[in-house]
Amino acid sequence: MLIHIYYYVLGYLKVRLTGYSPERFFNLCSNREIEIREVKADEEGGYVFLIGKSEYEEIQPLLEKTRTHAEVIDQYGLPYFLHRYRKRKLFFLGFLLCLFIVYGLSLFVWDIQVTGAHQYSKEEMIDYVQEKYLTFGTLKSKVNCAKMEEDLREHYDQIAWISCELKGTQLRIQVKETLKQNEDVKNEMPCDIVARKAGIIKSIITRNGTPMVKEEQQVKKGEVLISGTIHIYDDTNTLLESELLPAQGDIMAQTVYAYEDSFTMSYYEKEYTGNKKTYYGIELLGKSYIPYTPKDSYQSKDQYEEWIPIRVGHTYSLPIAFTRYTRKEFKPVRKQYTKETANKRAKERLQKFIEGLSEKGVEIVKNNVTIVVDGESCRAEGTITVIESIGKIRQIRNNSGGTTE
Structure with missing residues (x-):
């Protein structure tokens, strides 16, 4: 990678070699430590290779000595690029202005990423960080990651370990809600x-x-x-x-989780009609703009938002993003659970809760949850005894x- 950058900055040529003794020419170049790259034979009996701009001047005596001829096929690199566009001053001014803007934007935080959170939603944690510490567009030099880590550990009880770091224009928050056995986390502070x-x-x-x-x-x-x-x-x-x-x-340690869940026996199910409307918005410097919002006559509808950020690489987020909004019409249809289906649904929801605990390395010791179904509702209440890292x-x-x- 570095060698390609080196040759691009200094400039290099693509050359076709023909003549009496090309093999001797290559040997002489090797003896004089003149670097020639990507040598390939062509269909007409010649050779094509890449050579640096400065090295091309050094091979002229060797061409005469070996009775060979070098023809420049193409020119690459920064010197030739600048020469080609030397009269387009506005282009270079725009390029320099673009570099200045990109550098200026890199001094601020434009994105917050949260990973590892399960009991707490990412949106909840991002809202808390924005309320207490920073907003989009805060100078990176004003962000105190160590203080943020300490306060987040105090505010969220279920967080066992947390790391906050700045990468590019992103604030990355990595969370572990439990420390599993034999799991080490990087922490050098007392x-x-x-x-x-x-x-x-x-x-x-x-x-x-x-x-x-x-x-x-x-x-x-x-x-x-x-x-x-x-x-x-x-x-x-x-x-x-x-x-x-x-x-x-x-x-x-052995701990106890209190479990409580309930739902009504009657419910509404959505039947989508297939009618939908899509429109777009743009977010610039933390503010949203929607140029056009279509009207509709939907009595019942769902609205979905797809946020499309603009990034350079994985860590350099720009303060601009696009949002796609989609509305879908549906008709609510009233339905009723039977006693058997309600009991089954309550067990499935309980099992999903238990599986969520197991995914975090929690060992279930005892399940003391009972399910009661009456005419209007289904309730599941009780405790779950577990062994977990605390x-x-x-x-x-x-x-x-x-x-x-």
Whole structure:
């Protein structure tokens, strides 16, 4: 890749070689360390190759010596490009202005990406970040990722680990809602591992730090499980010093989830008529513009929005996007669940909830959920006992109340 850029900047030529002794010519070039690339024989008995602009001047004596002839077929690279368009000053001014605008836009945050969130929606987390920390178009130099990470961990109880970083013009937020066994996350700041919820400790393995709880011990939310502070004592049990480090370990605990779900026995089902209308909008610098909104006479309709951002690569988002709006007409048809179908639907919804827990590495121990169906509604209530990882990272605060640097 770098060699291609090098030759493009200096310029290079595509040359066709013919004559008495082309093989001797190539040998002489090799002896004089003149670089020739992509040598190919053509159908007429000659050879075609690429050579740098400066090297082309060096081969002239060799052509005479070997009684060969070199014909320039094409010219490539920046010098020839500039020469070709030397009279088009407005083009170059526009190009430089474009580079200046792109550089200016790269100093701001134009996109927020959230990955790993399940219990909390991406939209919810993005709205919270925009409300508390930044809006689209905020200078990257004003974004404090470390402070944002700490506050997000405090605000969202189910988050065990979070990372905020700036990539290009994007703010990337990576979330882990549980720390599975033997799963390491990159954290170099001194921290404790605390309980993100109450439970009974079933196992604790400490890889770094000081364990603060034992198996079968009841712990409360926020209680320190593995401390990132190590105390060093002398032979007389006098404290010599304390060392701060990032705590690491696996803590599994028995916890209880309260489950409650209900729905009415009557419901409406959508029957789409096939009628729809599509129109477009543009979003520029965080503001939306819809040039034309078609009218319709739909009494019942769904509206879908497809956001199409403009990006250069994966991390350079521009403050411009297009939105496609689609309206679909439907007729609501009233229907009624039978007792059997309602019971089946309640079980399916419960199973989906349990599968969601299992996907996060949660082991189901006991299911105490009961389903009751009456004439008007179907209700599922109870508790689900599980064994799961309950550790979450909390940075160690210094005596002044701030976090350690």
